[in-house]
Amino acid sequence: MAENMSGAANVSQEREITPFERLMIVRNKNRPTIRDYIPLIFTDFFELHGDRFYGDDGAILGGIGRLEGTPVTVIAEVKGRDIYENKASNFAMPHPEGYRKALRLAHQAEKFHRPVICFIDTPGAFCGVEAEKRGQGEAIARSLAEFMTLKTPVISLVLGEGGSGGALALGVCDELAMLENASYSVISPRGFASILWKDPSKEEEACGIMRITSHDALSLGICEEIIPEPAGGAHNDPETTAENIAEFLVKTLNKKMAKDIDVLLNERYNKFRKIGEFME
Amino acid sequence: MLEDLFKMVTTRFNGDEKNEIKEFKCPRCQNGCGADELQKNMWVCPECGYHSRMNARDRIAITCDKGTFREYDKDMQTANPIDFPGYEEKIETMQEKTGLTEAVVTGECTIHGEPCIIGVMDSHFMMASMGSVVGEKITRAFERAAEKKLPLILFTASGGARMQEGLVSLMQMAKTSGAAARLSEAGVLYITVLTDPTTGGVTASFASLGDIIIAEPKVLVGFAGRRVIEGTIKQRLPEDFQSAEFLLENGFVDFICERKSIRRTIAHLIRLHRPPVKDNGAALADSSPADKSPAENKSKTSKEKTVSKENDENMGSNGNASNAGNANNASSANSAGKSDKSEGIFGAHKNKPGKGAGKNG
Numbered sequence: 001m002a003e004n005m006s007g008a009a010n011v012s013q014e015r016e017i018t019p020f021e022r023l024m025i026v027r028n029k030n031r032p033t034i035r036d037y038i039p040l041i042f043t044d045f046f047e048l049h050g051d052r053f054y055g056d057d058g059a060i061l062g063g064i065g066r067l068e069g070t071p072v073t074v075i076a077e078v079k080g081r082d083i084y085e086n087k088a089s090n091f092a093m094p095h096p097e098g099y100r101k102a103l104r105l106a107h108q109a110e111k112f113h114r115p116v117i118c119f120i121d122t123p124g125a126f127c128g129v130e131a132e133k134r135g136q137g138e139a140i141a142r143s144l145a146e147f148m149t150l151k152t153p154v155i156s157l158v159l160g161e162g163g164s165g166g167a168l169a170l171g172v173c174d175e176l177a178m179l180e181n182a183s184y185s186v187i188s189p190r191g192f193a194s195i196l197w198k199d200p201s202k203e204e205e206a207c208g209i210m211r212i213t214s215h216d217a218l219s220l221g222i223c224e225e226i227i228p229e230p231a232g233g234a235h236n237d238p239e240t241t242a243e244n245i246a247e248f249l250v251k252t253l254n255k256k257m258a259k260d261i262d263v264l265l266n267e268r269y270n271k272f273r274k275i276g277e278f279m280e
Numbered sequence: 281m282l283e284d285l286f287k288m289v290t291t292r293f294n295g296d297e298k299n300e301i302k303e304f305k306c307p308r309c310q311n312g313c314g315a316d317e318l319q320k321n322m323w324v325c326p327e328c329g330y331h332s333r334m335n336a337r338d339r340i341a342i343t344c345d346k347g348t349f350r351e352y353d354k355d356m357q358t359a360n361p362i363d364f365p366g367y368e369e370k371i372e373t374m375q376e377k378t379g380l381t382e383a384v385v386t387g388e389c390t391i392h393g394e395p396c397i398i399g400v401m402d403s404h405f406m407m408a409s410m411g412s413v414v415g416e417k418i419t420r421a422f423e424r425a426a427e428k429k430l431p432l433i434l435f436t437a438s439g440g441a442r443m444q445e446g447l448v449s450l451m452q453m454a455k456t457s458g459a460a461a462r463l464s465e466a467g468v469l470y471i472t473v474l475t476d477p478t479t480g481g482v483t484a485s486f487a488s489l490g491d492i493i494i495a496e497p498k499v500l501v502g503f504a505g506r507r508v509i510e511g512t513i514k515q516r517l518p519e520d521f522q523s524a525e526f527l528l529e530n531g532f533v534d535f536i537c538e539r540k541s542i543r544r545t546i547a548h549l550i551r552l553h554r555p556p557v558k559d560n561g562a563a564l565a566d567s568s569p570a571d572k573s574p575a576e577n578k579s580k581t582s583k584e585k586t587v588s589k590e591n592d593e594n595m596g597s598n599g600n601a602s603n604a605g606n607a608n609n610a611s612s613a614n615s616a617g618k619s620d621k622s623e624g625i626f627g628a629h630k631n632k633p634g635k636g637a638g639k640n641g
Contacts, residue, residue, distance in 0.1 A: 135488075142489070168450055220362075279357040279359055
């Protein structure tokens with residue numbers, strides 16, 4: 001771990017990686033996805049399907065497994081590793097039934113006193129006719145509200161892209177970590193450029209001012225920890241990245257599981273309550 | 281830069297309807313009318329009934345009992361959390377144009393005598409996008425409602441998250457939704473009134489979390505922008521896509537309510553959520569037949585059953601004549617006219633349109 005930390009530090013010392021370059025690392029087609037990480041981090045993993053209302057969304061994976069022996073519920077957005085996987089997971093853009101599946105599994109975890117670990121990796125919630133019909137807005141809103149009061153520890157981790165409300169829906173948690181090159185943003189840089197400058201091709205420029213990197217999120221008080229990646233990005237050494245993730249999860253879960261649930265819920269509320277800058 | 285300028289000019293043109301625009305051209309039916317006529321009609325298009333965008337000041341005037349509104353956090357000002365270039369100037373310009381400090385006004389008031397906390401978003405201020413100030417004021421409104429045990433009524437309108445505050449604005453969705461969840465745990469009534477347009481991060485947070493969700497007729501409500509979806513599916517979407525009626529059909533609003541009846545509707549809903557008076561049997565008996573739905577009355581005594589039957593009959597005639605989405609409420613509202621404060625929502629609005637608003641001048 002210490003070795004990796006210094007490795008990452010060396011990289012940033014050589015030359016500052018720009019936010020846009022980090023985005024390119026995150027979008028590298030060889031970047032490990034949750035399907036790569038699960039066997040490296042969890043044992044006895046069972047995938048659980050369906051929202052019990054409408055269907056099973058391939059963009060969100062859920063299940064139960066063990067993290068160093070402790071049963072945990074895992075909820076994750078699924079990037080595909082090839083065109084077939086991406087077709088099945090809709091390029092990690094969930095529909096409402098995906099968020100409803102996530103919430104179902106979160107409540108199941110609450111019932112059995114299992115902590116929840118959420119992995120965020122999405123360009124955003126899906127924008128389409130069916131998504132609107134089935135209440136994309138409501139599904140995300142419900143997720144935000146119910147994760148806030150979920151009576152079990154919740155840890156979230158941004159693996160790659162954390163795009164907008166679709167990412168935040170799995171981001172209401174006791175502690176948020178980001179992989180070093182991951183991004184977290186209010187809208188995709190492309191969408192940002194398109195709205196503010198009417199020119200989606202100014203993506204790189206948008207990256208420059210949006211403050212979307214893990215370091216930005218840390219300094220804004222939105223993320224609590226940056227998990228180091230091997231030089232050049234997680235795809236260069238998925239095993240080491242997985243070890244780093246597991247180490248963070250074990251450490252953080254031990255800390256959160258030791259807390260009284262009311263204390264935990266108050267701290268969770270206040271973690272978000274204090275975000276915002278204004279004068280009065 | 282030129283585009284920015286253009287955007288500012290169009291915003292200014294649309295900015296202050298009351299002072300600058302003499303003619304109203306309906307964006308739905310393209311018919312026009314004078315600004316005075318529009319105002320008299322509570323900013324509803326006289327031709328097609330489109331409920332046009334109102335500024336917060338007018339909304340408060342037609343919703344709250346006259347002189348009862350006391351504003352919260354009046355001086356809260358936007359900072360620039362991600363040092364976005366030109367953001368402070370943009371805010372200043374918007375403040376000058378709208379006379380508002382930010383895109384939401386919150387406070388306490390009474391509506392038909394019922395004390396409540398109210399929040400009104402104003403789309404003329406940067407499309408009522410949610411940044412730190414909007415998020416904080418809405419959150420405080422939730423917290424005060426929980427603390428004072430006062431019902432919270434939010435009139436939503438928004439283009440979504442405030443781009444200029446980046447990730448900080450995204451987090452306001454979690455903050456406000458968390459506050460909504462806490463209010464819900466406190467057992468306090470929360471009503472949202474979706475007005476034109478309610479979209480993006482506001483739809484995906486507190487706007488969708490009301491115990492009761494009301495929409496004004498024909499307003500736009502959705503998560504993703506229409507053009508974004510049309511771009512994805514490469515075809516034009518039907519006119520009524522993401523309309524209030526579309527949401528009703530798909531099960532995401534409780535009912536659609538015309539602007540002229542909103543005051544009475546809200547007051548009535550607040551009364552329906554008053555805890556029953558335990559030590560005063562007479563008071564309960566007076567109000568219960570009107571306030572109970574037919575389903576709830578099934579478990580009551582035979583005497584009360586008769587009353588509820590009358591209600592059902594009332595519903596039959598009144599429900600047919602009023603908005604389909606409102607049929608259930610119509611029954612209780614109609615007979616609620618017997619009790620002192622209650623005014624029949626739908627019966628009254630049919631007979632004396634605009635009465636609620638007239639009171640406030």
